[in-house]
Amino acid sequence: MALGKDYATQECSIxxxxxxxxxxxxxxxxxxxxxxxxxxxxxxxxxxxxxxxLAARLQTLTAEGILEKRRYQQSPPRDEYVLTDRGIALxxxxxxxxxxxxxxFTETQLRTFRHADCGTELGPYGECPACGTVVPVPDxxxxxxxxxxxxxxxxxxxxxxxxxxLLRPIxxxxx
Amino acid sequence: MALGKDYATQECSIxxxxxxxxxxxxxxxxxxxxxxxxxxxxxxxxxxxxxxxLAARLQTLTAEGILEKRRYQQSPPRDEYVLTDRGIALxxxxxxxxxxxxxxFTETQLRTFRHADCGTELGPYGECPACGTVVPVPDxxxxxxxxxxxxxxxxxxxxxxxxxxLLRPIxxxxx
DNA sequence: ACATCTTGGTTCAGTGAACGAACCTAGGGT
DNA sequence: ACCCTAGGTTCGTTCACTGAACCAAGATGT
Numbered sequence: 001m002a003l004g005k006d007y008a009t010q011e012c013s014i015x016x017x018x019x020x021x022x023x024x025x026x027x028x029x030x031x032x033x034x035x036x037x038x039x040x041x042x043x044x045x046x047x048x049x050x051x052x053x054l055a056a057r058l059q060t061l062t063a064e065g066i067l068e069k070r071r072y073q074q075s076p077p078r079d080e081y082v083l084t085d086r087g088i089a090l091x092x093x094x095x096x097x098x099x100x101x102x103x104x105f106t107e108t109q110l111r112t113f114r115h116a117d118c119g120t121e122l123g124p125y126g127e128c129p130a131c132g133t134v135v136p137v138p139d140x141x142x143x144x145x146x147x148x149x150x151x152x153x154x155x156x157x158x159x160x161x162x163x164x165x166l167l168r169p170i171x172x173x174x175x
Numbered sequence: 176m177a178l179g180k181d182y183a184t185q186e187c188s189i190x191x192x193x194x195x196x197x198x199x200x201x202x203x204x205x206x207x208x209x210x211x212x213x214x215x216x217x218x219x220x221x222x223x224x225x226x227x228x229l230a231a232r233l234q235t236l237t238a239e240g241i242l243e244k245r246r247y248q249q250s251p252p253r254d255e256y257v258l259t260d261r262g263i264a265l266x267x268x269x270x271x272x273x274x275x276x277x278x279x280f281t282e283t284q285l286r287t288f289r290h291a292d293c294g295t296e297l298g299p300y301g302e303c304p305a306c307g308t309v310v311p312v313p314d315x316x317x318x319x320x321x322x323x324x325x326x327x328x329x330x331x332x333x334x335x336x337x338x339x340x341l342l343r344p345i346x347x348x349x350x
Numbered sequence: 351a352c353a354t355c356t357t358g359g360t361t362c363a364g365t366g367a368a369c370g371a372a373c374c375t376a377g378g379g380t
Numbered sequence: 381a382c383c384c385t386a387g388g389t390t391c392g393t394t395c396a397c398t399g400a401a402c403c404a405a406g407a408t409g410t
Contacts, residue, residue, distance in 0.1 A: 007203075010222075011285055011323055011332075014206050014269055017276030022202070024397075028182075031189050040358050047185075050398050055359060065279075076406040078357065086279050092299070093271040094189055100268055101192030104240075104261050110186055124267070125300035148186055157186075199368075215387050225369050230388060251377040253386065353409085360403070367396080374389070380382090 020064050021090065025049050027097075029057050030083070030090055033067065035142065035160060036170040038080040046156035061087070083167065091137050091166075095126050108147025116141040116165055140166045195239050196265065200224050202272075204232050205258070205265055208242065210317065210335060211345040213255040221331035236262070258342065266312050266341075270301050283322025291316040291340055315341045 007015045007022075021027055028047055037043055043054055058081055061067040066087040072080045095113070102110070114121050115128035115135045127134045143163045152158055155172040164170075182190040182197075196202055203222055212218055218229055233256055236242040241262040247255045270288070277285070289296050290303035290310045302309045318338045327333055330347040339345075 010203065011327075012206070012273070013276035013281045013285055014273040015203060015276075016280045017272045018202060020276075020280065022199070024197070027193060027197070028185065028190060031187070041356085044358095050400095051359070052361085052399090053397065076357075089275055089279070093268060093275055096268040096271050097192045098187070098189040100264055101188035101190075101195075104264070105191045105195065106188045110188055125302075127300075152186075216385085219387095225371095226388070227370090227390085228368065251386075351410100355408075356406090358404090361401080363398105363400095365396100365398075367394100369392105369394075371392095372390085375387090377385090379384075 020066070023057070023060075025053055026057055026061065027090075027094065029054070029061065030066065030087060031094055032156075033081065033083045033087060034091060034094065034137070034166050036164065036166070036168050037156060038072075038082055038169050039078075040081075042156050042170065042172065043081075045154040066090075080169075088137050088167070091140075092126055095122075096124075099124055106147070109145035110147045111145050112143045114141045114143060115139060137166050138168075142166060195241070198232070198235075200228060201232055201236065202265075202269065204229070204236065205241065205262060206269055207331075208256065208258045208262060209266060209269065209312070209341050211339065211341070211343050212331060213247075213257055213344050214253075215256075217331050217345065217347065218256075220329040241265075255344075263312050263342070266315075267301055270297075271299075274299055281322070284320035285322045286320050287318045289316045289318060290314060312341050313343075317341060 007019045021030065025047065029043060032043055032046055037046060040054065040058070043049070043058075044051065047054070049057075058067065058069075062069050062081065065084055067081040068084050069079050069081055072078055112121055113126075115131060116139045118128065118130050120128050120130040122135060122140065123129050125134070126140070141163055142160075142165070144161050148161065149157070150161070152161075156170060159170040159172050182194045196205065200222065204218060207218055207221055212221060215229065215233070218224070218233075219226060222229070224232075233242065233244075237244050237256065239261075240259055242256040243259050244254050244256055247253055287296055288301075290306060291314045293303065293305050295303050295305040297310060297315065298304050300309070301315070316338055317335075317340070319336050323336065324332070325336070327336075331345060334345040334347050
């Protein structure tokens with residue numbers, strides 16, 4: 001959104017937050033990172049975002065301390081982008097936004113989120129109604145719902161069809 | 176953001192939500208509406224958004240059922256934009272986003288939110304720690320913090336310097 | 351030795367959206 | 381008759397997003 005100058009006049013932490021994550025595609029990149037996407041090509045395949053935009057977003061998110069770029073193999077040198085604590089802290093926001101979208105604009109249930117330890121579906125604030133605690137993000141299990149396309153084109157969507165914990169790196173089938 | 180086509184391929188309620196509220200300025204308009212802003216000129220003064228963009232956003236938000244346009248005087252005919260339940264339901268999202276922004280990017284405390292009935296500061300999910308319940312949006316009281324400019328230029332910011340409940344229409348001093 | 355593949359980008363022309371200043375309109379007030 | 385207010389619309393400029401093409405380093409196949 002190229003927010004900088006304009007939103008800067010707003011004395012508001014919401015505006016500050018939107019300067020950082022309010023640009024087009026940014027929140028979807030973070031969502032994918034929560035789902036376990038880490039590599040440039042996987043983001044690309046799953047989001048359908050233009051390459052230049054993806055590169056720009058990954059760079060600013062890294063600069064803002066939301067993603068961390070780290071080498072996952074030496075030869076050939078390859079880097080992946082992993083959420084930092086600051087990035088993981090956006091989970092409640094994305095949870096709230098997704099819940100609102102589901103309740104007001106989605107017909108079918110696409111995904112549900114459970115407490116991996118006990119299998120209970122999360123409450124609206126990411127808490128486990130059974131355990132009475134806020135579930136740490138790595139203990140959240142994402143379960144595909146009936147509304148999802150059972151045979152999507154891209155390998156990332158296919159990998160996301162299995163129940164899986166948040167943040168755990170996806171394994172795209174080598175075929 | 177002109178999201179339509181692109182985000183539509185995403186099977187995700189977060190993406191659906193962002194199609195509706197992900198465009199530039201949109202979430203700030205909704206934030207202002209929660210703060211009690213209702214009139215075109217007040218949004219304009221407080222946000223500093225181009226007039227054409229504001230008009231477009233108000234129209235799509237009305238079309239999406241997030242704002243409702245209603246006549247507040249007959250002569251001359253004047254309309255105001257009021258949040259619907261669907262719009263009010265975005266409060267947890269904005270609360271989460273603002274909290275994240277404050278914790279990670281703001282130095283001083285700009286505003287706090289309290290349960291108007293008992294004065295207790297809200298917990299991270301908009302609940303009242305004292306009462307143990309989720310506070311309904313009209314019962315949330317917004318209190319200005321030390322980081323705010325004590326003498327802002329626009330009348331809307333000035334009206335927001337007093338403690339006030341969410342959704343209660345602002346009264347800009349007639350002067 | 352050479353070509354090809356994979357990963358992770360950069361470049362660039364075309365398009366669409368945001369910006370901001372100017373203008374418009376209906377109705378009042380004086 | 382003139383100006384004011386609220387709520388817009390118009391329009392030229394600028395800026396960001398888009399999509400296709402290109403690039404490069406290292407590995408792999410033949």
